[in-house]
Amino acid sequence: MLPKPKKIQRIYLDHASTTPMDKRVISAMLPFFNTQFGNPSSLHQEGKKAEVEMNKNRGEISKLMGAMPENIIFTGGGTESDNLAIFGVAKAHAQHGKHIISSPIEHHAVLNSLEELKKWGWDIAYIKPDAKGIIKAEDVINAIRPDTVLVSIMYANNEIGSINPIAGIGRQILQYRKNNKTNYPLFHVDACQAAGYLDLDVEKLHVDLMAISGSKIYGPKGVGALYVRRGVKIQPIIFGGEQERHLRAGTENTAGIAGLAKAMQLVINEREKESKRIGELSRYLWQQIQKQIPNVKLNGPDIGPERLSNNLNITFRGIEGEALLLYLDEYGIMCSTGSACAAKSLEPSHVLKALGMQPQEARGAIRFSLGHDNTKKDIDYLMKYLPAIVEQLRQIAKMK
Numbered sequence: 001m002l003p004k005p006k007k008i009q010r011i012y013l014d015h016a017s018t019t020p021m022d023k024r025v026i027s028a029m030l031p032f033f034n035t036q037f038g039n040p041s042s043l044h045q046e047g048k049k050a051e052v053e054m055n056k057n058r059g060e061i062s063k064l065m066g067a068m069p070e071n072i073i074f075t076g077g078g079t080e081s082d083n084l085a086i087f088g089v090a091k092a093h094a095q096h097g098k099h100i101i102s103s104p105i106e107h108h109a110v111l112n113s114l115e116e117l118k119k120w121g122w123d124i125a126y127i128k129p130d131a132k133g134i135i136k137a138e139d140v141i142n143a144i145r146p147d148t149v150l151v152s153i154m155y156a157n158n159e160i161g162s163i164n165p166i167a168g169i170g171r172q173i174l175q176y177r178k179n180n181k182t183n184y185p186l187f188h189v190d191a192c193q194a195a196g197y198l199d200l201d202v203e204k205l206h207v208d209l210m211a212i213s214g215s216k217i218y219g220p221k222g223v224g225a226l227y228v229r230r231g232v233k234i235q236p237i238i239f240g241g242e243q244e245r246h247l248r249a250g251t252e253n254t255a256g257i258a259g260l261a262k263a264m265q266l267v268i269n270e271r272e273k274e275s276k277r278i279g280e281l282s283r284y285l286w287q288q289i290q291k292q293i294p295n296v297k298l299n300g301p302d303i304g305p306e307r308l309s310n311n312l313n314i315t316f317r318g319i320e321g322e323a324l325l326l327y328l329d330e331y332g333i334m335c336s337t338g339s340a341c342a343a344k345s346l347e348p349s350h351v352l353k354a355l356g357m358q359p360q361e362a363r364g365a366i367r368f369s370l371g372h373d374n375t376k377k378d379i380d381y382l383m384k385y386l387p388a389i390v391e392q393l394r395q396i397a398k399m400k
Ligand SMILES: *Cc1c(COP(=O)(O)O)cnc(C)c1O
Pocket: 016, 017, 076, 077, 078, 079, 080, 082, 107, 109, 154, 156, 157, 158, 190, 191, 192, 193, 213, 214, 215, 216, 222, 223, 224
């Protein structure tokens, strides 16, 4: 056994699963837990004040997306935003047709919603990505049928960090609508992973619906938003009170919303600087791994403009990613195989499978996702142990 360090540090390299909350976000949330606890629907002064604050935050978030406050619906996270977009559109537009275009590398929040719609008689076309995990705009457009109601393509993939050409897809969908004198298909984008790193301007991207999550941008978990373009009709999926223009019932999470607004402000303000810094760290880590460990492969796009700068998904041939993850955890390093949401299933990742990888290669994959709190020291700590751990696991695998 490799000797463990005397004092084990905990090093978080799993920011694509969730991010630690920024202290400034926590400060922005605190008043809503005590002094400003009012319900935005109440008619007294405290209620009014809560409503004013919530709508200020709504305005702030909409501005950061190039939208208007009335375009933003607050939800209970990225999953709910995706569900509201998909079922909300499906329910409101079924009379036009029951065909949806998506991709096999979407997050399960999208994939499992679409699988549910199949049971309701909907037809789903999954556009194959290329070997790097990128969906071509042309392939999306070629799949459109007269009865296609919705296109749902993620902005950036949570497992391999591949970035889809959303603006291009959006532009071509607009062109298709114009040429065919139709309002369909609508375009939904899951931007949960992209929000911390890429431009969210809904006009430049030509999207009709866009999902974001607090959990991935140093904000609170269980809070998200769905952008809905003006004039795009959706139906609610949660019923009760009249909150969020009748589209999402339930007392609003005023603290969470304040946190989401603050988190978005901060990641967008600091995006350029942090992307660059984190990108350099990722590049350094990948260089070191290539230098010190044989038989490795970077899954997804090359490091560069087609890949989120914080993501490295690497296959260490001949070992199980899961074993490596658990081993690294013993040494204080937190990472992931594929996505956190599917971490408990033994199936190889649906994303790596969709890239055409052999199950054996896919099972040896590990995702390191870096973030604001990481420094070069963390990478050096990881590299002090990773080569020996991989070597040891390869030896064990050989003996089996
Ligand atoms: C995390 C994530 C979600 C789900 O967001 P939650 O806030 O955890 O519900 C959806 N899509 C993508 C791409 C994600 O990374």
